[in-house]
Amino acid sequence: xxxxxxxxxxxxxxxxxxxxxxxxxxxxxxxxxxxxxxxxxxxxxxxxxxxxxxxxxxxxxxxxxxxxxxxxxxxxxxxxxxxxxxxxxxxxxxxxxxxxxxxxxxxxxxxxxxxxxxxxxxxxxxxxxxxxxxxxxxxxxxxxxxxxxxxxxxxxxxxxxxxxxxxxxxxxxxxxxxxxxxxxxxxxxxxxxxxxxxxxxxxxxxxxxxxxxxxxxxxxxxxxxxxxxxxxxxxxxxxxxxxxxxxxxxxxxxxxxxxxxxxxxxxxxxxxxxxxxxxxxxxxxxxxxxxxxxxxxxxxxxxxxxxxxxxxxxxxxxxxxxxxxxxxxxxxxxxxxxxxxxxxxxxxxxxxxxxxxxxxxxxxxxxxxxxxxxxxxxxxxxxxxxxxxxxxxxxxxxxxxxxxxxxxxxxxxxxxxxxxxxxxxxxxxxxxxxxxxxxxxxxxxxxxxxxxxxxxxxxxxxx
Amino acid sequence: xxxxxxxxxxxxxxxxxxxxxxxxxxxxxxxxxxxxxxxxxxxxxxxxxxxxxxxxxxxxxxxxxxxxxxxxxxxxxxxxxxxxxxxxxxxxxxxxxxxxxxxxxxxxxxxxxxxxxxxxxxxxxxxxxxxxxxxxxxxxxxxxxxxxxxxxxxxxxxxxxxxx
Numbered sequence: 001x002x003x004x005x006x007x008x009x010x011x012x013x014x015x016x017x018x019x020x021x022x023x024x025x026x027x028x029x030x031x032x033x034x035x036x037x038x039x040x041x042x043x044x045x046x047x048x049x050x051x052x053x054x055x056x057x058x059x060x061x062x063x064x065x066x067x068x069x070x071x072x073x074x075x076x077x078x079x080x081x082x083x084x085x086x087x088x089x090x091x092x093x094x095x096x097x098x099x100x101x102x103x104x105x106x107x108x109x110x111x112x113x114x115x116x117x118x119x120x121x122x123x124x125x126x127x128x129x130x131x132x133x134x135x136x137x138x139x140x141x142x143x144x145x146x147x148x149x150x151x152x153x154x155x156x157x158x159x160x161x162x163x164x165x166x167x168x169x170x171x172x173x174x175x176x177x178x179x180x181x182x183x184x185x186x187x188x189x190x191x192x193x194x195x196x197x198x199x200x201x202x203x204x205x206x207x208x209x210x211x212x213x214x215x216x217x218x219x220x221x222x223x224x225x226x227x228x229x230x231x232x233x234x235x236x237x238x239x240x241x242x243x244x245x246x247x248x249x250x251x252x253x254x255x256x257x258x259x260x261x262x263x264x265x266x267x268x269x270x271x272x273x274x275x276x277x278x279x280x281x282x283x284x285x286x287x288x289x290x291x292x293x294x295x296x297x298x299x300x301x302x303x304x305x306x307x308x309x310x311x312x313x314x315x316x317x318x319x320x321x322x323x324x325x326x327x328x329x330x331x332x333x334x335x336x337x338x339x340x341x342x343x344x345x346x347x348x349x350x351x352x353x354x355x356x357x358x359x360x361x362x363x364x365x366x367x368x369x370x371x372x373x374x375x376x377x378x379x380x381x382x383x384x385x386x387x388x389x390x391x392x393x394x395x396x397x398x399x400x401x402x403x404x405x406x407x408x409x410x411x412x413x414x415x416x417x418x419x420x421x422x423x424x425x426x427x428x429x430x431x432x433x434x435x436x437x438x439x440x441x442x443x444x445x446x447x448x449x450x451x452x453x454x455x456x457x458x459x460x461x462x463x
Numbered sequence: 464x465x466x467x468x469x470x471x472x473x474x475x476x477x478x479x480x481x482x483x484x485x486x487x488x489x490x491x492x493x494x495x496x497x498x499x500x501x502x503x504x505x506x507x508x509x510x511x512x513x514x515x516x517x518x519x520x521x522x523x524x525x526x527x528x529x530x531x532x533x534x535x536x537x538x539x540x541x542x543x544x545x546x547x548x549x550x551x552x553x554x555x556x557x558x559x560x561x562x563x564x565x566x567x568x569x570x571x572x573x574x575x576x577x578x579x580x581x582x583x584x585x586x587x588x589x590x591x592x593x594x595x596x597x598x599x600x601x602x603x604x605x606x607x608x609x610x611x612x613x614x615x616x617x618x619x620x621x622x623x624x625x626x627x
């Protein structure tokens with residue numbers, strides 16, 4: 001990162017936009033079925049905040065109707081869209097800061113070819129459930145309301161084209177179920193649930209489209225590290241990497257993903273075991289190797305649509321060498337319009353010359369006078385990188401993120417000094433397998449858990 | 464501030480445990496409930512449950528035959544269910560869900576939950592079929608295909624493991 005100092009500077013308009021979002025998030029706590037004056041006022045603020053955009057008339061109409069007690073699906077869709085548009089603007093402001101800090105150029109967005117919207121009935125069923133949620137509010141949720149999503153989610157999970165929406169709804173519904181009855185909740189994760197709700201409303205909209213490959217790419221792929229995402233019944237690993245195109249064009253940042261639904265008892269090492277067979281890149285990361293790509297499909301967002309047919313193992317490549325030599329000059333991919341949300345900011349950066357400290361148990365890095373909180377909660381549980389190693393590190397490959405008003409860094413790998421020697425420790429080091437004692441034991445236990453479940457499934461499922 | 468955090472942790476991640484005895488456990492529908500493998504017949508499973516608040520218990524096979532051991536007291540299936548639930552969700556969450564005051568119970572700890580003594584529950588027995596079908600749905604997740612297309616929404620779900 002070339003200029004960490006700009007991360008502390010205020011983004012114009014960000015506070016005002018977030019205040020409007022916060023107002024709407026509060027109004028979803030009690031639900032929109034019979035809005036109180038404060039909730040109606042929050043909707044008016046939302047409408048005013050998008051009055052200069054193409055959403056203006058639809059959101060104004062929605063605010064008026066919902067305040068009058070007529071809370072229809074079209075109105076709720078307009079409200080969700082306005083909320084996401086505001087957060088999109090917040091995202092853009094923050095991303096401008098990120099680009100200043102990294103000094104990297106960002107590619108322009110090119111829209112993928114339009115695809116026919118699939119499964120209209122399932123999407124409609126999902127919207128209908130989401131509308132019921134918004135009317136009831138988080139305080140109004142109960143087991144019956146939450147269970148109403150189960151059939152839709154099961155049907156969606158079977159259709160790969162709907163996996164984004166299915167994985168989102170499944171994780172959301174599980175959190176709601178664990179929080180029932182809503183009337184007894186002491187605290188409500190207002191921003192989070194409103195986020196999940198509004199994103200799901202938009203993804204369930206008949207016009208929503210998934211990212212398609214816009215072209216293919218050929219060149220050398222140099223992995224930086226692995227980011228893991230996980231809820232009770234789904235897991236995703238994303239490999240961040242630098243791609244050096246064979247045609248001599250500028251190096252670019254790309255991601256390769258693999259995800260799978262899972263039973264909630266498959267955790268820790270078990271999730272790597274699920275993902276490993278479907279992305280050879282995970283093993284390459286663990287071995288410290290590059291991969292050579294030929295004709296690999298890639299989206300306009302820099303997401304490789306991985307297919308082992310188009311990849312073969314390459315020469316050894318050290319992630320820290322890549323980070324030092326190639327990261328600063330690589331071109332950063334564009335963000336798809338619908339995906340613009342602060343939670344999506346995950347910018348690979350290389351940090352060194354910082355002061356690591358612990359403050360009340362929380363790790364911080366002070367980089368060029370700018371104090372950044374280190375988000376150790378994003379470290380995978382099955383991996384060698386611990387809180388203590390991060391706090392003792394001297395350099396770090398990280399993802400720059402933003403949440404709840406501040407930038408944070410999520411370590412993907414650190415360098416520490418062990419017995420006067422520099423050693424690199426990667427958060428995702430066990431993704432492809434491990435020979436470390438603790439890891440081997442975890443591998444065996446996780447494999448046994450999956451074997452038991454498969455045995456039970458084989459015996460009980462097809463009766 | 465937690466309320467203003469998009470990536471706020473709402474549910475603690477499940478902790479790894481052995482699944483041979485109790486392949487499925489959940490805190491749902493106002494009960495701690497789950498599926499317990501029979502110790503003697505590999506083809507048979509029991510659906511066991513303990514109600515929150517009233518601590519009413521039930522234990523029957525997935526074909527709705529009552530468990531022989533659950534007459535007037537906890538059977539070994541219920542004991543196994545409690546132990547595994549504590550492993551998976553943690554003692555505090557299980558106690559909170561069942562509304563057991565750990566501080567008030569003699570000895571505190573897991574014993575407070577193992578010593579629960581509620582009435583036999585007909586609602587729990589009636590719920591055996593839905594619990595079993597949820598268990599099957601849970602197993603079916605193993606059969607769903609993985610994908611290498613990105614799921615941007617998963618950024619809302621960090622592992623959120625407690626600091627190690």
